[in-house]
Amino acid sequence: MSWNLPFSFHPFGRNVGEISTETQGNTARSEEVGLLRREIAELKGQVKKQEVDIGRLIREKERRENRIEELEHKVGFYQGDMQRQAQYMRAMEERLKQTQELLEARSAELTGAHAFLSMSDDQSEEEVLGIVRDLNENIYQVAVDLTEEWEKLESPRTTSPTDVDPTSRPWASALIQVVRNRDPVGLTFLLQSCLCSQVVSMASSWGHQELGVLQSIYQRLSASGERHR
Amino acid sequence: MSNSRLIEGQAISARWRSLAYSHFSRPPPDPTLLVEELAKVLDYTGYFSSTQPSVDFVRAVALEGIETIIRHTLRSESALKVGIVSSNMSLLFEAPGTVFDDTRMTNDFGPTSVPITEGQDRIAGTTEVGVGKSICRAGEIRYTEILLKAKVVLEKDVMAGS
Numbered sequence: 001m002s003w004n005l006p007f008s009f010h011p012f013g014r015n016v017g018e019i020s021t022e023t024q025g026n027t028a029r030s031e032e033v034g035l036l037r038r039e040i041a042e043l044k045g046q047v048k049k050q051e052v053d054i055g056r057l058i059r060e061k062e063r064r065e066n067r068i069e070e071l072e073h074k075v076g077f078y079q080g081d082m083q084r085q086a087q088y089m090r091a092m093e094e095r096l097k098q099t100q101e102l103l104e105a106r107s108a109e110l111t112g113a114h115a116f117l118s119m120s121d122d123q124s125e126e127e128v129l130g131i132v133r134d135l136n137e138n139i140y141q142v143a144v145d146l147t148e149e150w151e152k153l154e155s156p157r158t159t160s161p162t163d164v165d166p167t168s169r170p171w172a173s174a175l176i177q178v179v180r181n182r183d184p185v186g187l188t189f190l191l192q193s194c195l196c197s198q199v200v201s202m203a204s205s206w207g208h209q210e211l212g213v214l215q216s217i218y219q220r221l222s223a224s225g226e227r228h229r
Numbered sequence: 230m231s232n233s234r235l236i237e238g239q240a241i242s243a244r245w246r247s248l249a250y251s252h253f254s255r256p257p258p259d260p261t262l263l264v265e266e267l268a269k270v271l272d273y274t275g276y277f278s279s280t281q282p283s284v285d286f287v288r289a290v291a292l293e294g295i296e297t298i299i300r301h302t303l304r305s306e307s308a309l310k311v312g313i314v315s316s317n318m319s320l321l322f323e324a325p326g327t328v329f330d331d332t333r334m335t336n337d338f339g340p341t342s343v344p345i346t347e348g349q350d351r352i353a354g355t356t357e358v359g360v361g362k363s364i365c366r367a368g369e370i371r372y373t374e375i376l377l378k379a380k381v382v383l384e385k386d387v388m389a390g391s
Contacts (some may be wrong), residue, residue, distance in 0.1 A: 128309060
């Protein structure tokens with residue numbers, strides 16, 4: 001069978017130059033293939049290395065994620081613990097405050113009890129006398145103020161002087177005669193006498209009525225003190 | 230002092246003081262009583278009428294002073310009964326119309342004191358209250374030591390001045 005080829009094909013129909021060129025081309029391609037293969041191998045190495053690196057990084061990432069999760073868990077635990085500690089602190093502060101208040105109350109009671117249990121005087125006689133002198137001074141001042149204003153009364157006597165029953169009033173019937181003569185000094189004395197009488201009466205109410213028990217206790221106290229003085 | 234005696238004394242003292250504190254912590258009495266008593270004194274002068282009541286006069290002039298007197302009275306009584314528990318101290322007041330006794334003006338007097346009532350001077354009124362301390366040592370008669378003498382006006386002096 002014969003083919004009609006557009007060119008004459010004969011393996012042995014080419015010249016040596018063509019063959020040499022082709023050989024050189026093959027050699028170059030072979031070298032190129034070798035280079036490419038090396039390059040591929042190199043790239044594969046790099047890929048493998050990168051895969052290793054990626055694996056390492058993934059593991060590192062996982063480790064860090066685990067670490068973060070662990071730390072978050074710890075943070076949550078510590079936050080809860082801090083809240084519990086804060087609650088405990090508040091409770092302790094409240095208890096401390098209550099204890100301090102109780103201590104203050106008990107200390108005050110103890111101080112009061114000491115005052116009650118003490119048989120020594122809280123005040124000196126001189127202090128007491130000073131208080132009574134002040135009282136006398138106030139009595140005098142009120143008597144003087146009233147007398148001075150009474151002297152300024154310009155209207156004539158509008159009523160008859162009230163009759164005095166000396167037994168009904170504990171004060172100064174003799175002075176009343178003087179006062180009726182519009183004697184201001186006598187009036188001052190009379191007012192002082194009246195105030196002194198009322199003051200002593202007020203003070204002596206101490207032993208009366210519901211206070212009788214106090215008087216009894218006071219007498220026993222005095223007697224007890226005197227027995228052992 | 231034996232321990233039991235001391236405890237007895239303390240128990241009485243404690244009860245006394247606690248009751249006394251409660252007594253003196255009560256509000257002071259109303260000044261109305263003092264106002265009315267002073268008004269009655271002024272009524273004796275005859276210068277007041279129903280249209281010009283002496284009570285209003287006293288209130289206008291001396292209410293503040295009267296309230297001060299009440300406060301000082303309670304303060305003095307508190308001092309005498311609570312501040313001093315080692316002895317029995319009290320206010321001294323000479324009743325008008327009674328015979329003046331010189332011995333009561335001495336530093337101390339008691340049942341054994343012989344009254345000196347020469348001339349039978351009578352007391353017209355007490356112008357300043359005094360303070361006395363009752364003392365009774367074992368085996369002795371109780372007597373009063375005068376710490377602050379009460380000041381009195383005698384009737385004879387009033388009459389001489391009038």
